[in-house]
Amino acid sequence: MSLTRRDLIQGAAAGLLLPLGARWSDAMAETAESTLGAIRAVTITATDLPAVEAAWTKFMEYRLVERGKLSAAIAKSWGAPALQGARYIILGPASEEPFYLRFVEQATPANYDPTKSWGWNGAEITVQNTPELYERLKDSPFTITRPPREVPTYPYLLAMGAIGPAGEKLNLTWIKERRPDLAVAKSFVGRCFMTVETVPDLPKALDFYRTTFGSKPSPIRKLPTVELAVVPLNDGCKIEVDQFKGENGQPRARVGQGLPPGVAMVTFECSAFDKLQDKYLSTPIENVIEPFKGRRVAVMHGPAGALMELVEV
Secondary structure: OOOOHHHHHHHHHHHHHOOOOOOHHHHHHHHHHOOEEEEEEEEEEEOOHHHHHHHHHHHOOOEEEEEEEOOHHHHHHOOOHHHOOOEEEEEEOOOOOOOEEEEEEOOOOOOOOHHHEEEEEEEEEEEOOHHHHHHHHOOOOOEEEEEEEEEOOEEEEEEEEEEOOOOOEEEEEEEOOOOOOOOOOOOOEEEEEEEEEEEOOHHHHHHHHHHHHOOOOOOOEEOOOOEEEEEEOOOOOEEEEEEOOOOOOEEOOOOOOOOOOOEEEEEEEEOOHHHHHHHEOOOOEEOOOOOOOOOEEEEEEOHHHOEEEEEEO
16 A cells, blocks of 8 residues: 555654654653643634534534634634624534634635645544544545555554545544553544644744743654654644745735634643743633633744644643
8 A cells, every 4th residue: 555645744743752662651751841731722714604513513423512703802812803703613522522623704715725825734633433434424524535544653543634614624543542642532533632733944843842832842754745743742632843845835824804714723721821921912811712711811823823822721
């Protein structure tokens, strides 16, 4: 069986997080030192919220957590004042784990192409049985981009690719062995354990995570088609950072004073919330939507301008 670019990337990402022979205790100690914590939400723009809700609840068995309209405070916090009053839905896995997909109604530019811009460009979600999910998605609003395949050199990972009804790029991975560095699914489709971002300067991006959060990124892996590294988080999560290939990359342009199209923002726990005050787009607010209602949240720019929402822990 020939390997695709994504097969190589997934194998590399898994290996970079915990090289063969490394101790679990060493890996856990490294993530414990970082102030950037687990992934708790991914925010995605969408043009048809009812279609998104119907697809995710029927085929992925996600549950509707809430729906509503964005307040002025939230829109300002996100640096997207034009979205005041915009409709949103929040979905979560059937397991009720603390992870949420937040879909916000916003038009998508006609010329939008995520492969030509920097920023968040995908989410990897745990599942309990990839072949079964593959059969289910064959006749669904989800477009399969890659059938289930074992990740090279990591037989405990069986992954497939899909594009969701809002154009969201998904990697759906069955983690067949319970491992402390990976978030094994607790429902048919579980939570996001890895987000993928593309940057114009990989070493600079990794230095951002080191200096801002005290994270310890993996060494850079140079593959035939991509250079990448992994930033380990806690609770089985990680960030994959890919070097943009080509000469015509650009920052993900916002729609008016709204969000960047596609995968617009990722929400993380943060244990050094007050120390980052000078980096926030606006004054922190008390969160009134998931995740973690009642906690303070704020948004900052990450590498290449990617939006990072931080939740105080």
